[in-house]
Amino acid sequence: MDKQLEKIRHSASHMLAAAVKKIYPEALLGIGPATEEGFYYDFDKLSIKEEEFGKIEKEMEKLISQNVKFSKKYVTKHEAEKLLKNEKYKLELLGELKGKISLYNSGGFSDLCKGPHVKSAKEIGAFKLIKLAGAYWKGNSKNKMLTRIYGTAFKTKKELADYLEMLRQAELRNHIKLGTQLDLFSFQKESPGSPFFHHKGAVIYNELLNFLREEYLKEGYKEVITPLIYDKSLWETSGHWQHFKENMFILKVDNREFALKPMNCPSHCLIYKDSLKSYRDLPLRIADFAPLHRNELKGALVGLTRVRKLSQDDAHIFLEEEQIESEVSRLIEFTNYVYKKIFNFEYVANLSTRPEKYMGNIKLWNKAEKILKKVLSDKKIKFSIKKGEGAFYGPKIDFDFKDSLGRFHQLTTIQLDFQLPGRFELTYEGEDGKKHVPVMIHRAIFGAIERFMGILLEQYAGHLPLWLAPVQVKIVTVNDNCIKFAESIKNALEGGKIRVELDSRSESIGKKIRDAQLMKIPIIVTIGEKEIKEKSLAVRQDGKVSFGVDVQKFIEETARKIRERC
C-alpha cells in the first residue's frame, strides 16, 4: 500500500472515531489502524447496527467538509493521562509507553497516535463504512469483546467505486452462498469444518478426481489407498509429533496414542519400504486422495477454504538425484497443462531457497536450487526468489494463481525433501549395486480438493465448465404433451453419459428456463410441439439459442465437449 493511501485510511479511522464519540459519547476508544483493505476502529460500550452507518458517515462527511487539520503534539505521560482520563483502553496502552507521548489532534478529537496522517481531512477522497464485527481487545480471547467498525477509503471516488464493485462481485461469487444456492454442499454443527458434499457437489468432486486419474495414467502415477489412523511412533519418525502435534486429532487405540493423519507422506514411506526397491523402480510416483484431518481453530474455519477434513491431490515421488531435473520439468508441464489448458488461470512462480536452519548436505542443496532455477528458466517461466524461505528439508517451487477478481491463491507446490527418506531408512539398490537413499518430492497440483473447488466456484461465479457441471443439460417442456418426447430425449442423453434433468412441472416455460439459469445449468433444451413434430431440439447454450438442432448431432457434440473438457 502506498504511503499516501495509508495516511488517508488511518486518518479516516480517526474521523470515524471522532464521529462515533460525537453521536455515542459513552463509547470507549480501542485502536484504529489502516489495513490492506481499508481501516477499522474498535469501541467498547457501543451497541449499534449496520443500519446506523449512514448517521455515522454523515457526521464523518461533515468533519471532512470542514477540512479539519491533523496536527501532532508531544506531551508528557502525565499530561496524556489527564487528557485520556476517561478512556480506559487508551490508558492501558499509555501504561506500556515510555518517554514523550505523541498525540494527534483533528478538529476537537485527540488520539494517542504515532501517525503519520494526512495534513487535512479533504485529502480523504472517498470513504465508506463496510461492516460490523466483534474483536477481542488486543486480539486475545481472554479479553473483552469490543465492537469493530470496518471501513475503507481511497484517494478518489472512482477507486472506491471499483473496490465496492469488486466486493459485490466477490459476494456474488461467494462459494459458500453458491454451495447452498446450487445444492452442492452444506455444513452441519455436528462436524465443524468438515463439508457435507451433497450429490451435486460430490459429482464435481468426483469429476475432479476422474480428471486427475486420467492424467495420472498418462504421467505414470500409482494411486494407493491408505489408512487414516496411525500409532504415535510413526509421527515420531516423521517428526510430526514434535512439530505438528497441536494440529492433529489424537485418539486412543489399543491403549496407545494414535493420530488421524494430517498428511500422506509417512503412509507412502511405509508403502515404499514394504518391498525392496531398485533404481529401475524410480521415479516411483505414489498418489493418494486419502481424507486428511487438521485441527484448525473452530473460529478460523471458512467454507471450503479453511477446513478440518480435506483431501489433497497428493503425490510423493521417490527418485534418484539425477532425476530431479527431468521430474521437476514434467511437473511443471503437468501444472501448465492443468491450469493453462484446462482451467485458464494465470500464475506467478516462486522459488524458495535454503533457509538459515537447513538440514542435509549443502552441495545437494546448491545443486538442487540450481536445477530448479534452470528448469524454470528453460521453460521461460518468470519467477521470484524467496530467499531463505525453503523448508529446512529442501527447496521448493510454488505457484500463485490469479483468479478473475485479481486475487491470488497458492495452489500448486513442488517441494524437494532430502530428509524424510533418511528418517524412514528408505533405500534403493543403485546401478552400482550399492544402497542409496532416494530423494523425495512432495507435490500437489490442485492442493486441497475442497479449497480448489471453492476457488473454482468463485472463479466461474458458479457457471462451471460443461464437464464439471453437476447437471449438464436441463430439458424443459412447453406443456404436458411434450413429456413423452422429452423423456425419450433424456434417455438418449443419458445413454451418451450426459448428466441431464427433466423439468416437466406444470409451470410456464419462462419460469422453467429461469429456474434452470438460476441453477447455472450450461445447456437448456426446450421441447415444444415444433420440436416433437420435427424431432429436433431448441438449445440454449453460451448465451445463444439454436432451433431445429438434430438430436444425434447434439448428443455427439455435447459428449465430445465433455470428453475433451472444453
Place this chain on the structure above:
Amino acid sequence: MDKQLEKIRHSASHMLAAAVKKIYPEALLGIGPATEEGFYYDFDKLSIKEEEFGKIEKEMEKLISQNVKFSKKYVTKHEAEKLLKNEKYKLELLGELKGKISLYNSGGFSDLCKGPHVKSAKEIGAFKLIKLAGAYWKGNSKNKMLTRIYGTAFKTKKELADYLEMLRQAELRNHIKLGTQLDLFSFQKESPGSPFFHHKGAVIYNELLNFLREEYLKEGYKEVITPLIYDKSLWETSGHWQHFKENMFILKVDNREFALKPMNCPSHCLIYKDSLKSYRDLPLRIADFAPLHRNELKGALVGLTRVRKLSQDDAHIFLEEEQIESEVSRLIEFTNYVYKKIFNFEYVANLSTRPEKYMGNIKLWNKAEKILKKVLSDKKIKFSIKKGEGAFYGPKIDFDFKDSLGRFHQLTTIQLDFQLPGRFELTYEGEDGKKHVPVMIHRAIFGAIERFMGILLEQYAGHLPLWLAPVQVKIVTVNDNCIKFAESIKNALEGGKIRVELDSRSESIGKKIRDAQLMKIPIIVTIGEKEIKEKSLAVRQDGKVSFGVDVQKFIEETARKIRERC
C-alpha cells in the same frame, strides 16, 4: 453336523488326549470337544511342534487299531477327585459340577465327560491332526495360555481326503497370501487392521466402485461425500453412543467428545434434514463410500475380512410406506444382477422377523413382513425365516453367498428401519399436504468393499475377471529386437484403456510367461520376429494360445470384454 460324526470327532479327541498323555506324561488335560470342522484338545505343560504330529497320530492309530471300547461310568464327586487328582484343570471343572459325575473310559484313558461317544474306536473311519494354536483356559485372556491341538475326523477316508483337499484349496486361495504375492495390499504395525492398498489393489478397489457408480446412475442413487468425525450429540441421537460406543474410536475435538463414524446412517439423516422434502423427492437414495472405523479387538483382526477401517457400498433409502414393495423388489433385482450376472455366486436368502423387544407400530411391522415375503415369493426366491431375529427397529432380508469352496458369506443386506427417521425428526410433505415420517432402508450389496475383495480373491483364487484384473495384458518380448514393436503395441492398448505392462527384460520367453502367469495376468501377448513381420500378435488367454491375431481386432475385442465386464 450329524450325531454319528459328532461322536466320531469327540471320540477322536479322547484318542488324541490318550496318545498325548502316553508320549508326554507330564502334559495336563484341558478340554476336548468336537467342532464343526473336527475337534481339538487343550493341554498345559505341553511344548511341541507340528513336526511331532506324526508320532502322536501313530499312537492314536495304534489305539484305534486295538479297537478300544468307550464306556460310560457314574461315580461320586469324591471318587472322581481321586481319579483325576493330578489333573488340576479337570479338578477345577469338577468343582463346578454337582451330583453324580459321568466319566468316559477308553482303553486305559479316563476323562471327565458327558459323551456321547462311539461304541468302539474302529468307528473313527479316518482322522488327521491339522494344526497347533494357543488358547486361553476357558477362553479368558486372564487365564493361562494352553496348547491346543486341532484335528479332524470323518466316517470314511474319502471324506477326509475331500476335506483336506478343500483346506489345501483354501490355503492356495488365502487372500492374505495372494495380497502379498500379487502386490495388492499390505498391513503395517503402525495401523493394525487398516489395509494399505498398493497400486494394484487400489485398481481393483476403484474398479469395484466404478462398477457400482455406473449401476447407481441407472438405479437413481445419489452419491454424497461426508465427514468422518462427529460430535457425541449425533451418536446420542442415533443411539450409537448408548449401544455401540465400545466399538467406536473416540477423540477430543473443541474439548468435546467426538467419534470416528462406524456407520453412515446418521450422516445421511443430516443431509436429508438439510432441506425440506416432499413426497416427490421420494424414494431418495443416498449412497456413500466414506471410510468407516470400528474398534475391533486387535487379536480378532484378520486380513481384509475383519478390519478396523473399511468402506461399505452403503446406501440409505428414504421412502413412503407404500413404496416399500417396489423398492425392495428393485433391490433384489439389483442383487441378482450383481451376483448372478457379474460375479456368478449362488445365494440363499433369509428373512428376519419381529423380535420380542421390537419398537414401533405392530401393524407396520406386520405389513412390512408381509411385503418382504411377497416380494421374495414373487421373485421365486427360496428363503428361510429367521423368526424373531430382526433388529428392534425393523425386519430385514439378508443373503448368504456360497463361494467356490462351498463356504457361505453374508454380503447383501436389506434392512427396514422404522425408528431412526423419527429419532432424527425427519419428515416429508405428503400428497395430502401433511407432514409424514419416512421409512428408511439401510442396504449394502457388497457389504464392506475390503471384505468383498478378500472373498473375490479367494473365489477366483486370484484369477480375477478381466475387468477387475490390475494388469489385464502382459506383453513379453522374445528378444531385444522386439522391444520397439512391443512398445507400440503397449501404447495402442493403453489408448484402448486397457491396463498393460511390458516385460522386456533379457530373460527367456518361457521365464517371462511363467512370471506373468504367477501374477495371474489374464492375457499374455508374446512378440517375436514373426509377429513383427506380420504385424500381428500371439495371444495366451483362457488356457489357449492363438497366433497371428490382428492387433486392432484384439484391442477392440479386449476393450469390449472389459466394458461389458465379461
